[in-house]
Amino acid sequence: MTEIVKVLGLQKRFGKFKALHDVSFTVNAGEVVGFIGPNGAGKSTTIRTLLGIINRDAGDAKIFGKDVWKDSLEIHKRISYVPGDVALWGSLTGGEIIDLFMKLHGGGDQQKRDYLIQRFELDPKKKSKGYSKGNRQKVGLIAALSVDSDLYIFDEPTSGLDPLMEAVFQDEVETIKHAGKAILLSSHILSEVERLADKVVIIRQGKVVEVGTLDELRHLTRSTVTLVTQSNVAKMASVNGVHDFKQSGNQATFSADNEFINDILSEAAKLGVKKFESVPPTLEDLFMRHYEV
């Protein structure tokens, strides 16, 4: 596995305020890493550090094995970045801006550009000052996806896009992922992260609190079980690993610890199972686990 981004113990202070306490994660080639956390958690500060816009106070941050601060010019030749609020030159058309971005990056694929303009349904002839927020995002996304980068950094890339266009973005991310590119995706749209991310990094108050695949993270949280049995289901309430037990007739719903699922199943079997449905936690459930007060 080729390590594209490696961040270790990143720290950043703005005056007296410490925005990053301890941020560590990696992004490998062919991998989408979802970077999630509430407002002010430090996502953009981490990304701006990776882009060499601000320098860290401590820790290590490398892209392609090079230092993000010292070697930023070299690194930039091989990365695409789309912020959550793409700023454009108002007097240029969307098409001209896409071409300019592509030239600045050293070329790009004209066919891909035209294809993406069509897929994102952008009118490239309109002056960008007339574009809505969503259309400005499309310009940034089309430019970023039309050039051949090894790392794509997206910071809230779909803010302002409608669900259809969000789906187009997600398809395109899957395409570049399968082409072996590395993708760091910061997003508040957890369903988007859930669909795309191989690995999730959860940040809170400048510290990474969880890193892992969705399956690994799911394992930490209880599943929701609906059970219908032939005999009285009430006995299930006292089985190890069963929580929040609710009964209605012979149907029970409860949350179940994953490590006890075997015991739960065998106890349920003794009562004659008519229905057993287990729903794993969504990314939103996992996320809320860290933020519920």
Ligand SMILES: Nc1ncnc2c1ncn2[C@@H]1O[C@H](COP(=O)(O)OP(=O)(O)OP(=O)(O)O)[C@@H](O)[C@H]1O
């Ligand atoms: N230049 C700066 N000067 C002072 N404080 C800053 C600066 N940039 C960021 N911060 C602070 O650092 C913290 C982290 O901000 P950051 O923008 O990284 O959060 P975020 O996770 O991207 O949040 P959001 O989801 O709202 O974009 C915030 O408390 C923010 O106010």
